[in-house]
Amino acid sequence: MSTPLQMVELRDVHMRFEEKKVLDGVSLKVEPRERLVIMGQSGGGKSTILRLILGTLRPDSGSIFFKQFEITRLSRRKLQRVRRHIGMVFQYSALLSSRNVRDNVALPLEELTDKSGSEIDKIVDEKLELVGMGDSKELLPEELSGGMRKRVALARALVLDPELLLLDEPSAGLDPVIASVIDELIISLSEKSKVTSITATHEMDSAFRIATRMAMLYQGTIIEEAKPEEFKHSKNPVVAQFVSGSTEGPILEGSLDAITKK
Amino acid sequence: MPNAEPPPVVIAEGIGHITRYFLREVGSVFWFVVNTFEETLERIQRGRLPFRAASFFRHTERVGVDSVPLVGLVSFFLGLTMALLTGYQLQRFGTERLIPGLVAIAFTRELGPLLTGIMIAARIGAAFTAELGTMQVSEEVEAIEAMGIGPLRFLVAPRMLALVLLMPCLSTVSNIAAIFASSLVCKAFFSIAFPYFLDLVKDSLLIRDIITGILKSFLFGLLIAAIACYRGLTVKGGAAGVGTSTTSSVVSAITAVIGFDTLYNIVYTTFYPT
Numbered sequence: 001m002s003t004p005l006q007m008v009e010l011r012d013v014h015m016r017f018e019e020k021k022v023l024d025g026v027s028l029k030v031e032p033r034e035r036l037v038i039m040g041q042s043g044g045g046k047s048t049i050l051r052l053i054l055g056t057l058r059p060d061s062g063s064i065f066f067k068q069f070e071i072t073r074l075s076r077r078k079l080q081r082v083r084r085h086i087g088m089v090f091q092y093s094a095l096l097s098s099r100n101v102r103d104n105v106a107l108p109l110e111e112l113t114d115k116s117g118s119e120i121d122k123i124v125d126e127k128l129e130l131v132g133m134g135d136s137k138e139l140l141p142e143e144l145s146g147g148m149r150k151r152v153a154l155a156r157a158l159v160l161d162p163e164l165l166l167l168d169e170p171s172a173g174l175d176p177v178i179a180s181v182i183d184e185l186i187i188s189l190s191e192k193s194k195v196t197s198i199t200a201t202h203e204m205d206s207a208f209r210i211a212t213r214m215a216m217l218y219q220g221t222i223i224e225e226a227k228p229e230e231f232k233h234s235k236n237p238v239v240a241q242f243v244s245g246s247t248e249g250p251i252l253e254g255s256l257d258a259i260t261k262k
Numbered sequence: 263m264p265n266a267e268p269p270p271v272v273i274a275e276g277i278g279h280i281t282r283y284f285l286r287e288v289g290s291v292f293w294f295v296v297n298t299f300e301e302t303l304e305r306i307q308r309g310r311l312p313f314r315a316a317s318f319f320r321h322t323e324r325v326g327v328d329s330v331p332l333v334g335l336v337s338f339f340l341g342l343t344m345a346l347l348t349g350y351q352l353q354r355f356g357t358e359r360l361i362p363g364l365v366a367i368a369f370t371r372e373l374g375p376l377l378t379g380i381m382i383a384a385r386i387g388a389a390f391t392a393e394l395g396t397m398q399v400s401e402e403v404e405a406i407e408a409m410g411i412g413p414l415r416f417l418v419a420p421r422m423l424a425l426v427l428l429m430p431c432l433s434t435v436s437n438i439a440a441i442f443a444s445s446l447v448c449k450a451f452f453s454i455a456f457p458y459f460l461d462l463v464k465d466s467l468l469i470r471d472i473i474t475g476i477l478k479s480f481l482f483g484l485l486i487a488a489i490a491c492y493r494g495l496t497v498k499g500g501a502a503g504v505g506t507s508t509t510s511s512v513v514s515a516i517t518a519v520i521g522f523d524t525l526y527n528i529v530y531t532t533f534y535p536t
Contacts, residue, residue, distance in 0.1 A: 054408050076412075077304060083410035094405035096397075108409045110314070111416065160409075 007196045013062035024220030037207045040217035046200035087157030091168040093149035095141040102137040127155040147178040165197040171206040301415040313420045321424035334439040341440030345447035358452040363466025365444040371471045374436040379482035383515035387490035391511035394494025395504035422487040429483030
């Protein structure tokens with residue numbers, strides 16, 4: 001049973017990759033128009049959560065809902081239809097290297113809609129302008145910098161006007177100005193176009209700028225969910241250490257001791 | 263002192279593991295083809311083209327047109343050699359007029375499709391695996407999936423169709439090149455003029471030889487495409503993984519082509535003995 005009020009819901013999701021337990025009973029709810037930021041250590045399972053919502057990974061147990069659809073139970077055909085309402089920006093952009101910027105952004109429109117060439121061009125131009133990449137249409141991904149690729153990936157994710165936007169480290173490796181531009185864009189999308197977004201990041205500045213709510217993923221579970229202000233002053237030692245970026249605290253305790261002893 | 267010889271149980275276990283792995287791979291490739299068909303048909307049922315014509319023709323050009331020189335040249339040389347070697351043996355019995363028929367039947371029925379299959383597995387199979395494998399490790403395939411586009415329909419179907427349709431054409435090129443080469447040898451060494459050569463070829467070739475060859479080519483095309491694309495989309499482990507999968511793709515495709523050729527011949531000669 002799911003309530004259609006939620007945009008996304010994860011219920012007691014478990015996931016392991018071979019021997020490594022990545023998610024150990026994650027439960028999470030995302031309301032429409034919310035901007036949830038999932039924080040956690042690198043390799044801690046943030047990207048896995050996004051992939052599970054998208055259905056490109058299947059959990060070992062637990063259920064995942066997108067609106068009224070239970071992602072974990074959908075057939076391949078239905079899953080493909082549902083995915084058209086979700087836009088995903090991958091950590092390394094994942095642009096198709098053999099296609100130029102224009103063709104990358106146009107791909108979902110060409111493949112999934114009946115729009116004419118001129119309509120597609122218009123939408124592509126509009127989305128590329130939105131991310132400030134209007135003059136790079138003919139370039140190939142290999143000719144773009146990391147930040148430019150990420151912006152093109154964002155334009156591609158937005159091209160079908162998704163209801164849900166999943167962003168995997170959107171500002172990692174970008175200069176602070178471009179990172180802010182992308183953050184502002186995510187905020188304006190949720191305010192103007194009612195897009196719900198889930199962002200996985202460990203960039204604290206970006207996280208606090210975007211989030212309307214934050215969740216901390218630690219050792220496979222969500223240990224704290226709160227509004228950014230409350231999160232900033234959390235009493236949980238793990239959250240406090242993560243927010244401050246301090247070496248003192250429970251995160252990496254054993255490993256840090258080993259490093260200092262060396 | 264440790265026993266140098268492995269006990270029989272270990273050997274049996276090893277054989278079991280290899281057999282299980284082999285059967286699992288065969289099953290996976292089979293379902294891979296079935297899923298590709300299914301995804302493509304679903305799209306057609308919705309009244310849409312399964313993939314863009316431009317994408318299909320790009321692959322046909324690479325698979326077909328660009329492979330003609332290689333297939334033609336290798337078959338030409340093999341035709342020359344075959345005509346020469348058999349010619350000198352047959353000449354001893356005064357039966358060198360059998361050369362045209364021998365080369366024509368051998369190539370149309372057996373060597374044309376087989377040679378083409380081996381060359382295409384190495385040339386195109388490797389390219390498909392490397393290409394799809396690189397897309398897989400750079401998350402491009404996942405991105406396509408994330409957009410709601412079926413990667414099998416979008417990436418595999420045009421490649422598979424191009425290879426299946428172009429293999430018979432390339433086999434025909436191979437047959438013609440080899441027969442032409444043997445006609446040169448016949449003219450130069452065994453005094454068989456071109457018109458007589460052609461008559462001898464026409465007399466000995468049966469329609470069923472040609473059909474057998476064509477059917478085999480379709481099958482080999484499907485096999486090579488399925489193995490190459492499957493290996494590409496299941497790459498794991500970055501650049502090294504792409505390399506390993508490409509090697510494995512070529513080896514498996516060539517082995518599969520030769521294996522299926524043998525199987526085909528056994529079935530064919532059992533049910534339709536000459």
